[in-house]
Amino acid sequence: MSDELRAEQRIMIMMRKTLGKVVRDTTPSTPGLSRLIADDTVEDIRQCLKMISERERELADGLGIEVKERPRYADEPRTSNVVSFSHPKQDATDKEEK
Secondary structure, eight states, X not given: OOHHHHHHHHHHHHHHHHHHHHHHHHXXXXXXXXXXXXXXXXXXXXXXXXXXXXXXXXXXXXXXXXXXXXXXXTTSOOSOXXXXXXXXXXXXXXXXXX
């Protein structure tokens, strides 16, 4: 993969995350309150996110990568569990036996 392509992917990811943060930061915490940004700005953000998503998909298709990312809501149950493996610590008796 070329450095130029990797840079474009990093830019797309950063733009998507930044726009998502803007939306979260400007969304009122109490339902019923008005937004801090105009409706046309909200629509512009939606269109930008759509274009970013389409370009990310194009890049993945060009590299032959299957994109399986889907949004997950905070209250949605997880479908996988992360299990960490570590080596047990050796105590003093184990060291003496060796």
